[in-house]
Amino acid sequence: MSGARLRADGALALFHVLEQGQSLRHSFAQVQARHSERDRAWLQEMVYGVLRNLPQLQLWLRQLVQKPLKSKQKVVEHLLLLGLYQLAYSRVSTHAAVAETVGACEKLKCNGLKGLVNACLRNFLRQELAKQLTEDPQIRSGLPKWLYQRLSENYSTDLHKVVTAINERPPVWLRVNTQQVSKEAFCEALSDHGILFDGEVAQVPYGIILRKGYDLTTLPGYQQGWFSAQDGAAQLAGPLLNAQAGDRVLDACAAPGGKTCHILERQPKLSECIALDVDPQRLQVVAENLTRLQLSATLKQGDAAHPDSWWDGNPFDRILLDAPCSATGVIRRHPDIRWLRKDSDIGKLQATQEHILEAVWPLLKPGGTLLYATCSILAEENRQQIQRFLRRHDDAQLSPVSSEETPENPGWQILPGHMEMDGFYYARLIKC
Ligand SMILES: C[S@@+](CC[C@H](N)C(=O)[O-])C[C@H]1O[C@@H](n2cnc3c(N)ncnc32)[C@H](O)[C@@H]1O
Structure with a gap:
């Protein structure tokens, strides 16, 4: 050509x-x-x-x-x-x-x-x-004015670090499907094929970082479902939710299913795992991923903010709410996001996240766990969202996921580039 x-x-x-x-x-x-x-x-x-x-x-x-x-x-x-x-x-x-x-x-x-x-x-x-x-720092940042402004407000001292990380090229992460292959055997297969990778990644036990670009479909075990592509930060959702045998689990915003699959890989003996998404086409991708990884879940198309249309009335032990968000934590992977998002989207996303949180909280059993997650690095969608939720709900208690967490500063904000991961936010809530 x-x-x-x-x-x-x-x-x-x-x-x-x-x-x-x-x-x-x-x-x-x-x-x-x-x-x-x-x-x-x-x-x-x-x-x-x-x-x-x-x-x-x-x-x-x-x-x-x-x-x-x-x-x-x-x-x-x-x-x-x-x-x-x-x-x-x-x-x-x-x-x-x-x-x-x-x-x-x-x-x-x-x-x-x-x-x-x-x-x-x-x-x-x-x-x-x-x-x-x-010399203009906003122009040098490569970001639109509104986003640069919001990041300046969010990260006064770390701004330079955050902006630099946003513009770096991220590595490709894999998650080993331990239902199909042990991590050791998979790493051995990668080595046998001359693939360059890092298999020892702190905090992400089933994570592997590729050190060169590869067509993933040609890596060993792709057809057999030995692995998925998933950033290290996203791989933390499964362990933080920590679903147990017999649990009924809701993945409220599931597509394309990366985290649903990981939940099932970690705990194959759930009583049920419902993968819900409002978008039928994206839900089809969840089905394809489950098939390749040889896993199964109940797929439901519906609006998490309106459980009446899809909920059978049986409460859940664990809920993962990986909410729709600005995706500002994954801009390094998807550089178009910075130009597709608008300042006015942030308030709308905040409202959607709040509606879904409010709607799914009553579906959780007393003693149950809700993990709130976003791939955003804006406090408006993360810390402030959870602060407000905790103020509104006496029956919600924070279950810290990081050592720096306090009720005034709830959740764990992972910044892009931290341990080579995308920007992500997690807050874990227990129902009293
Ligand atoms: C951040 S993505 C989820 C990623 C997914 N958890 C994973 O790990 O692969 C957010 C998803 O929320 C879905 N969504 C947005 N609004 C929703 C709603 N009101 N109810 C259910 N799903 C919704 C979107 O279609 C999108 O697939």
Whole structure:
């Protein structure tokens, strides 16, 4: 496939995310099929790079192109961002970056803008703009203003650390399915296949970190369900919920089922595990994951905030509420999130989380455990949410999951990069 086609597809992917609000996964799905694995990896690297450095790239773009492009030509602005990224941040040769980016105009049916793209990239080189990085900390952070502001309020002293971690490339974690294979045997199989990995990961007993990129479907035991891809922080949910034999468990927001599967792998003798999700398509993925891992659960499609429509009246011993959230803890893995989320989403998400918490709490048996989890790093969705819940419910008691936890500072906020994990939050509540 030509370099021009690749760059045109990169521009289209960026256009879908930044102008149409599509997720990058969805957007890539539309363009990736026509490229080889190697080209797909290159495309991802470039598009992720643009999304991680967008404010600086846009600043340069405004210096080079005074008038924003309109309607059908808008995609050429995204092509230019991709061109600037190649010149400023990648090892792509200057010649290829300019020639192939100009060539991409044809693929985007914007032949008339070839001259503009050529002039813009050449001016960027001539003016040595790559050396002129802004001092503005928000632009340098690669984050939108609203998110930078919220993180500044949340993490005054740790801000730099958090922002740096958000922009790093995360490793791929695996979770061993000990119902199918022991961790030792799996590690041996990986070594036999020459896979580079770390098998000793503190606090995450069944976790493995891959040290190189691999197609996971080609790793030993994929078809037999020996492992799943799951970040280390997400692997803490199962142990913290600690379901026991005979327990009735509700996973209230279950799809795509990573944590449901882990709960079942840890304790195969539950009386029942209900995996609930509001989204039927995502629930289908839970079914597929359960099948591959040779596990079984009761799948229910329904709104956790309205149990009347799906609950049979039998209470639960354990509830996992992995609530819908801003996903600010996993931005390093999904750089599109920073541009898809809006400031106004946070209040709405907070309200949804509260509704679901209120709705599922009565479903818990006295003495039962509810584990609240989010992949957010914003106190609004985490600590403050649980503080308010504890104030409203005399029958809720905090069961600490970290040594720093107090009733005033409930839960465990894991920051991105901590022990190579994603940003995550856990709070465990016991019903008195
Ligand atoms: C953070 S994801 C859950 C990830 C999952 N626990 C895992 O480990 O694979 C949140 C899920 O909540 C679901 N969801 C959102 N609102 C919901 C609601 N009101 N009731 C049930 N599920 C909901 C979404 O469809 C999404 O699948």
